[in-house]
Amino acid sequence: MEARDAAEGLEYDLAVIGGGPCGLATAISARQAGLRAVVIEGHVVASTIAQYPTYVRFFSTAEKLSLGGVPFVVADEKPSRRDALAYYRTVVKHFALQVRQYEQVRAIEGKQGAFRVLTRTRAGEDRVVRAGAVVVATGYFGSPNKLGVPGEDLPHVTHVYREGHEAFQQDAVVVGGGNSAAEAALDLWRSGARVTLVHFGPTFDKRIKPWVLPDFENRVKEGSIAAQWNARVRAIEPRAVVVDVPEGERRIPASLVYVMTGFAPNLTLLRDVGVPIDPQTGIPAHHPDTLETSVPGVFIAGVVVAGFDANKVFIENGRYHGDRIVARLQGRPAPAPPRLSAELDS
Ligand SMILES: Cc1cc2nc3c(=O)[nH]c(=O)nc-3n(C[C@H](O)[C@H](O)[C@H](O)COP(=O)(O)OP(=O)(O)OC[C@H]3O[C@@H](n4cnc5c(N)ncnc54)[C@H](O)[C@@H]3O)c2cc1C
Secondary structure, three states: OOOHHHOOOEEEEEEOOOOHHHHHHHHHHHHHHHEEEEEOOOOOOOOOOOOOOOOOEOOOOOOHHOOOOOOOOOOOOOOOOOHHHHHHHHOOOOOOOOOOOOOEEEEEEEEEEEEEEEEEEEEOOEEEEEEEEEEEOOOOOOOOOOOOOOOOOOOOOEEEOOOOHHHHOOEEEOOOOOOHHHHHHHHHHHHOOOOEEEEOOOOOOOOOOOOOOOHHHEEEOOEEEEOOOOEEEEEEEEOOOEEEEEEEEEEEEEEEEEEEEOEEEEOOHHHHHOOOOOOOOOEEEEOOOOOOOOOOEEEEEEHHHHHOOOOOOOHHHHOOHHHHHHHHOOOOOOOOOOOHHHHHHH
């Protein structure tokens, strides 16, 4: 390996783009197989988890979020965001993973055996990482799905929910029909806000966590939270959200607006290196067993494998993607995919 790398001028066997749980898991698999891997992360490791709502708990048990066989032990039933951040930092140190943080990947050039990954540091320096193969594990949170209405960029509007304290005794409008919207509405109400949830559908989209749905429905029944279904946001004003409802136009008072309409992955790196992306599903063309894309030597790992549907790949199953990629690189058959937990199967 050393002699071959020196001849080809390679720095690494594998460059993993993205230091989320699935990118880290891939680097661990590579390391355990004796490959030299580097993780290039645009922010800090596990940055997606760092941006979760401050006090959220995982739906997965700690064991199902663990990487590389390192025990993840917590005192409570489900880990908190802080537990997971501490755990993933520990894992990076335990395996002495090489991680280049705050280095954004801008392009992948070259071909199998001789890729050049072009990066830019936070300080504005351009760098090149050479690697024999590349894994794109850039996750799902590329950019928020915007409503595209006037006023969406006003300072009292956010697309990320952190915590409810700022909304104490304020009029808060939550836009969206998924889990994040339901959980944000409940948390805001518990923080003393006057909350209205607005959604264009007649009810929630499916896949609301089974313990969240009755909580929300009971709050609506007792009049603690208002729900405005079949409502399309037309504009956001400094003091109100303007919606179109079947009866006409409605102005809902709002000094804080939480647009919880999900995110879309940034697939530019893959597209630019020549991987076709299905326009309907957002899934990059790849082999389902090896996760190698249609460009030899370029792989995908983690939630990016599922395209626009963030409900198919999670940490629970995405953490095994690296094993399949490394098997392919070493010419071994792909290991069988694992089973998911009951929550994810439903
Ligand atoms: C509130 C909440 C709760 C959740 N709970 C669970 C749970 O209980 N169990 C579970 O299994 N899943 C859970 N998930 C889903 C889980 O967070 C994701 O499935 C997981 O983060 C995906 O991991 P990943 O490594 O594929 O991507 P990510 O964790 O999103 O990591 C991708 C990384 O790539 C980096 N990146 C992106 N582009 C570039 C670039 N060009 N250059 C360099 N770096 C780049 C990003 O900065 C990011 O750090 C939850 C999600 C949310 C929002």
